[in-house]
Amino acid sequence: MVEVLKTALGPLGLGHPVINASGTFDLLEADEVLRADLMAEFPFAAYVPKTVTMEPRAGNDPPRLFETAAGLLNSIGLANRGIEAFIDEDLPRLAALPVPLIASIAGERTDDYGRCALLLDECDRVDAVELNISCPNVELGGMALGCDPYKTRQATEYARESTSRFLIVKLTPNVTDITSLARAAVEGGADCISVINTVHGMALDPLRLKPALGHVTGGLSGPAIKPVALRAIYMISREVDVPVIGMGGATTAQDVLEFLAAGASVVAIGTASFRDPLLAARLAGELRVLMEQRGFGSVRELIGHAHKE
Amino acid sequence: MGAPGRAEAAYSACRVIESRPVGAYRLVSFIAREMAAGARPGQFLMVRRSGPALDPLLPRPMSIHDVESDLVKVLIDPVGKGTLNLAAAGVGDQFNVLGPLGNGFNLEGDGPALLAGGGIGAAPLAYLARQLMDRGREVTCLLGFRSRAQAIAAELFRGVDVHVSTEDGSVGRQGLVSELLSGCIAGLGPGARQAELFACGPDAMLRAVSATALECGVRSQVSVDTHMACGVGACQGCVVETVQGYRRACSEGPVFAAADLKW
Structure with a gap:
């Protein structure tokens, strides 16, 4: 990868600053279908698999998806096969992946984060752990936990005590003051903040005029939420001293450029991968061109540019 | 896992070669030699107009209506954003198409x-x-x-x-x-x-x-x-309930034994 794009997230060296958002890119599923050798030529600078929980979860009643104006509402509900299957079956298949792996975990109670993190601490393949305390589609834990600064800090502390891995806490935008949650996570021992998870919303079926999703409400993603994400990145990166992973509607290289300038150290691509699963392979190259055009010689120089006098 | 050297664009840019009304529906043909060669009945394509437009945002699943030499045809009912967008396209317009996807019908057996x-x-x-x-x-x-x-x-x-x-x-x-x-x-x-x-x-x-x-x-x-986002088994969005639990319509369907579906 080109020198100008090389960057780092804490101890993780990255070839460029674009990674995937959890739950939007499944390497083990996609490789065959996309007829591309993704394991060898992985388009993202790090891989974040879908969130796992202590116990398997079936997920929410369908329908789980509804497209809105420049956005996507989902209510998947953290469907996953549980952390044991992740460790025993998925991680060995990811051994040859040439980029860092960031495991994403969620729980119903704050101490679940400690239990999951402890199990992952044994796994050499796991380079970092992201605490998903911001899913809007589960009844217990998730966003309910991540809306409360005390519980945010507590969940982070449990995880911090259980692992020495680089620890990321992913926050919800569905709060009055997102910076107070970022502070709580950092006080609890977080090495990094990622923002934003999806924006709580709903849609009606246009003909029936009844909720379009089986779970009634869902999380909004896609270009529609980019300004919400940009603000969160800007506010948090000004408030805390740890790096920020920016996500929420980034679809183009210009979006990546702006998220970095707003203060993100790394940008995650989510819904845009559904439009084009190999988008990330182009984004890094396009970002390099945009940086050259504007005279940025390194990613470090670009990060937080919007804050500078 | 994909074999080395097979890396290529996931979505192929395909041009509309024919588009005509069939009563209330519309028949649209794409030139897509590889897809035509590999398609099985009951499989589907993910289709989105090429370009940066954000509406529709995501590709739409469309079942393969027919295959003829290097053409793949879809028959659509233009009622939503995605189908309307394709129905309004002219000959020569370019779409990003991924497929053939899904399991398709099982053709084994010999009864009527x-x-x-x-x-x-x-x-x-x-x-x-x-x-x-x-x-x-x-x-x-x-x-x-x-x-x-x-x-x-x-x-x-x-x-x-x-x-x-x-x-x-x-x-x-x-x-x-x-x-x-x-x-x-x-x-x-x-x-x-x-x-x-x-x-x-x-x-x-x-x-x-x-x-x-x-x-x-x-x-x-x-x-x-069902509504789909990724079409390739990643997002868990298109599930249907079966006797074995939720199954993804895109990668584990869209064809299911009716006896397995809970409805």
């Missing part, structure tokens, strides 16, 4: 094949009928529509034994396709037990035809229509 389509659910049955007939299966195709404007699609089933019903009685028998099916199964007599039903349409129609088939000892494969 009863095909049942509800509305735009008729779309994948033309290619299916031809492939079954090529395998020497006896094929009867039952198509139910709301009205004449939709029923014109029956013309796309040339050389197939087609029976049509419409809800308003404007074409064929008045009523639902499940009623056509009852009569058809009765006509098979004792041979019905070797018969197999292949169906595509709205959930209510699939429930009705597979229930009718079950009563007569006829097993069914049904193709479900």
Whole structure:
């Protein structure tokens, strides 16, 4: 990868600053279908698999998806096969992946984060752990936990005590003051903040005029939420001293450029991968061109540019 | 895992080579040699207009209606953003197309094949009928529509034994396709037990035809229509409930044994 794009997230060296958002890119599923050798030529600078929980979860009643104006509402509900299957079956298949792996975990109670993190601490393949305390589609834990600064800090502390891995806490935008949650996570021992998870919303079926999703409400993603994400990145990166992973509607290289300038150290691509699963392979190259055009010689120089006098 | 050296663009840019109305529906053909060569009946494509437009945001799943040399054809009912966008496209317009995706119908077996389509659910049955007939299966195709404007699609089933019903009685028998099916199964007599039903349409129609088939000892494969985001098994968004739990329509379907579906 080109020198100008090389960057780092804490101890993780990255070839460029674009990674995937959890739950939007499944390497083990996609490789065959996309007829591309993704394991060898992985388009993202790090891989974040879908969130796992202590116990398997079936997920929410369908329908789980509804497209809105420049956005996507989902209510998947953290469907996953549980952390044991992740460790025993998925991680060995990811051994040859040439980029860092960031495991994403969620729980119903704050101490679940400690239990999951402890199990992952044994796994050499796991380079970092992201605490998903911001899913809007589960009844217990998730966003309910991540809306409360005390519980945010507590969940982070449990995880911090259980692992020495680089620890990321992913926050919800569905709060009055997102910076107070970022502070709580950092006080609890977080090495990094990622923002934003999806924006709580709903849609009606246009003909029936009844909720379009089986779970009634869902999380909004896609270009529609980019300004919400940009603000969160800007506010948090000004408030805390740890790096920020920016996500929420980034679809183009210009979006990546702006998220970095707003203060993100790394940008995650989510819904845009559904439009084009190999988008990330182009984004890094396009970002390099945009940086050259504007005279940025390194990613470090670009990060937080919007804050500078 | 993909073999080394197979890396290529996930979505192929495909041009519309033909687009014409078929009553209320629209038949659109893409030039897509590789997809045409590999497509099986009941598989689908993810289709989105090339370019940066954010509306529609995501590709739409569209079942493969037919395949002819290097052309892949879809038959669509332009009612939502994605289908309207494709229906409005002119010859030469470029779309990003991924496919063929999904499992498709299981064509093994040798008994009489009863095909049942509800509305735009008729779309994948033309290619299916031809492939079954090529395998020497006896094929009867039952198509139910709301009205004449939709029923014109029956013309796309040339050389197939087609029976049509419409809800308003404007074409064929008045009523639902499940009623056509009852009569058809009765006509098979004792041979019905070797018969197999292949169906595509709205959930209510699939429930009705597979229930009718079950009563007569006829097993069914049904193709479900769900909202999808990725089309490749990643997002878990398109699940349907089966006796084994939720299953993804994109990567584990869209064709399921009716006996496995919980509805």
